Amino acid sequence: MKEMNADIVIIGGSTGGCAAALAAAKMGKRVIMTEETVWIGGQLTSQAVPPDEHPWIESFGCTRSYRQFRDGVRQYYRDHFPLTAEARATRHWNPGSANVSRISHEPRAALAVIEQMLAPYIHSGRLTVLTRTQPESARTDGDEVRSVTVRHLDTGDRMELTAPYYLDATECGDVLPLAGVEYVTGSESKQDTGEPHALDGPADPMDMQAxxxxxxxxxxxxxxxxxxxxxxxxxxxxxxxxxxxxxxxxxxxxxxxxxxxxxxxxxxxxxxxxxxxxxxxxxxxxxxxxxxxxxxxxxxxxxxxxxxxxxxxxxxxxxxxxxxxxxxxxxxxxxxxxxxxxxxxxxxxxxxxxxxxxxxNSEDGLALYPYIRESRRIKAEFTVLEQHVSAACREDGRAAEFTDSVGVGCYRIDLHPSTALRHYIDISSLPFQIPLGSLLPIRVNNLLPACKNLGVTHITNGCYRLHPVEWNIGEAAGYLAAFSLERKVQPRQVRSDSTLLEDYQRLLTAEGIELAWPVIRAV
Structure with missing residues (x-):
């Protein structure tokens, strides 16, 4: 079986996976990223979901690289299409004039822009992208992941990928069970989380969003x-x-x-x-x-x-x-x-x-991959609860503040009907932060979530699952793995050591990742 080695292996070319690859490659690390379909980009491309974003996205509330992606989409149309004079002159132009998105665009436009952003690192050999490739097994040693074996879906060829760090950027958190990482699925019990909208009875691991x-x-x-x-x-x-x-x-x-x-x-x-x-x-x-x-x-x-x-x-x-x-x-x-x-x-x-x-880009006419709203979620050092972000739960009108913030996001707590045939849950939330603790598994040292598989609940997943937040999660994970390599420390040490945490947050800020919100209202 063929082997490939890198500094960081990213399993899953999702929106978060691409942001993670971009961050790690910027830091000079050798990166391998796999993707199950023929298109990297996840929600933005293979799932054909135009960005869901908050009202202030054009000014603040996302990372610099995500804004570069958005600017790149508009430039893509300006460069390649005959626009009307009005469209060409409009700075915050919306290709689709959609109700739901301020920059609704074709999935293949998103693909073109993401590939362009990653191109310098792919061309230099720093980033290797393996499409039509799926994780099959993982080899572990105690609290460390030693390798992940992947299989090419067309040829059946297997390859063992090794690295000091692994990021699970799959849409469903597929590496977690393979590597024995503790995780949860479905709906938690109110008895376990205290969340007002959690289940009154026992938890239901198979109750997931449509x-x-x-x-x-x-x-x-x-x-x-x-x-x-x-x-x-x-x-x-x-x-x-x-x-x-x-x-x-x-x-x-x-x-x-x-x-x-x-x-x-x-x-x-x-x-x-x-x-x-x-x-x-x-x-x-x-x-x-x-x-x-x-x-x-x-x-x-x-x-x-x-x-x-x-x-x-x-x-x-x-x-x-x-x-x-x-x-x-x-x-x-x-x-x-x-x-x-x-x-x-x-x-x-x-x-x-x-x-x-x-x-x-499909033979059956549908998206290459289903739109996944809910993933496996790591059991994390810190789990974000409804009480941290819900407007109804916060008397001061601000979401909980986290000293270990690695980014920000904003969206309503929006849960679609579930597989237990439960109805929508849609409640007002406050602009929130992404705590570093939610990116740290409780036990495994060298695997990080980089998609919707961080430490959130069934409820809070409803506001942490959208495009700019997932991008921020992946980007923060990519920088965290690279930072940990350079400092020769474990990611959990970055959180527990105030000097390391300050240095890591300083890196994030320098790279255009906002760590806090101004005072604004709920959504």
């Missing part, structure tokens, strides 16, 4: 792009969860914060919230006429959230069953939109909706 196979589509009026009837369409066309106001294949939904039923519309007009512009990634009106035949919109809606079973810590057969069922749900939603969706003119269906598999 995941979603996103897809892209455009609309060509007068044309017929109806796909073949999906195999499971009859099931999904009749399915209705007990907690949902109507059939899943419908324009029905709820206001997450109040659970009040609402009815969406597809296109703008008619007084209903338009799903079309919700995650639109191309607004054709920003481009010279003829550049795009129509807008391009990403479908990541309540109607294609899959909650009938988890894909973490189940058998490979059950995992595959749920993944395939989720794909069938998304394809069924598209077919329903094309053939049965009610229209304002009294007709049914929009056959001009066209599945854009080229946008997601």
């Amino acid at each position: 995941f979603t196979y996103c897809f892209a589509m455009d609309y060509l009026e007068g044309e017929d792009h109806t796909i073949d009837k999906p195999r499971d369409y009859d099931f999904w066309n009749s399915y209705k969860a007990d907690f949902w106001p109507d059939k899943q294949l419908s324009f029905a939904g709820v206001r997450p914060a109040t659970l009040e039923p609402v009815t969406y519309g597809l296109f703008p007009g008619g007084g209903k919230f338009p799903l079309w512009t919700y995650r639109r990634v191309i607004d054709k009106n920003h481009f010279v006429p003829g550049t795009f035949p129509g807008d391009i919109s990403i479908v990541n809606w309540p109607a294609n959230d899959y909650w009938l079973g988890p894909i973490i810590d189940v058998s490979p057969e059950e995992r595959q069953q749920h993944l395939e069922a989720a794909k069938q749900l998304s394809l069924s939603l598209l077919y329903w939109l094309q053939t049965e969706a009610p229209r304002p003119d009294g007709k049914q269906g929009y056959p001009g909706l066209r599945l854009r598999g080229d946008v997601t």
Whole structure:
């Protein structure tokens, strides 16, 4: 079996994994990063999810490199597309004019920018990226990880990766069970965490947020792009969860914060919230006429959230069953939109909706990887609880302050329906910090989380899982591993030694990572 060695091995080319690789390579370290799909970038690329961000993102509240990514996306369109004069002159231009994001853009644009940011280190040989590569096993010695064996998904070839430090940047925390790292899944008990919105009864490790196979589509009026009837369409066309106001294949939904039923519309007009512009990634009106035949919109809606079973810590057969069922749900939603969706003119269906598999780089037309909202989470030296960030729990109107902060984030505590068929949890949170303690496993010394697998709970994962926060988590982990190598100390020593902590935080600040928030309101 072939072996490869580096200073830092990053398993998973997620949004956080890419940020970690960028940080570690900047510090002069030799890095190997693996990725299961053909696209690095995670949420931003292979999952086709435009950035979910807070209201102040253009000014503060993210790392410098994340802002460079955002600036790079806008520059990518300016460099390669014929924009209108207005779009070209608008500093904070939004390619998709989306409701949900201030910089909604195509996943392949994100890929191009991330690859450009990493290019100097790939070209120099400092960073090696192995796509279509999945972790298979890990070799450990007491509290140390000695190697991770990965397998190429196309050839079946195996390779043993060795390094002083390992970062788990997979979407589901896949290295944790392989390396025997203590972790939790699902929903904690109120008895264990004291969180107001935790379960009243015992913890439920299999109660996890829904995941979603996103897809892209455009609309060509007068044309017929109806796909073949999906195999499971009859099931999904009749399915209705007990907690949902109507059939899943419908324009029905709820206001997450109040659970009040609402009815969406597809296109703008008619007084209903338009799903079309919700995650639109191309607004054709920003481009010279003829550049795009129509807008391009990403479908990541309540109607294609899959909650009938988890894909973490189940058998490979059950995992595959749920993944395939989720794909069938998304394809069924598209077919329903094309053939049965009610229209304002009294007709049914929009056959001009066209599945854009080229946008997601896939044969089946869906995203290369499901949008994962909840991962395995390390048992950490410090776990962020609802009491630390919830507006209702904080009398002074500020989230808990952490002296070991390694970054900041801000988003509502937003949990989608879960695999235990529990409804949304959506509550106001305060701009928060990312404590270093949440990046430190309670036992293992040389493995760090670099994605959504840090020390949070089912509840607080709801606000720590979004794009800029995940980027910050990965970046902080990359710098932490590099800093620990240079100082010849363990990451947990950085937290426990005030001088080391100050030096590490000074490094983060110098690299453009904000450690604290100004005084602002809840979201």
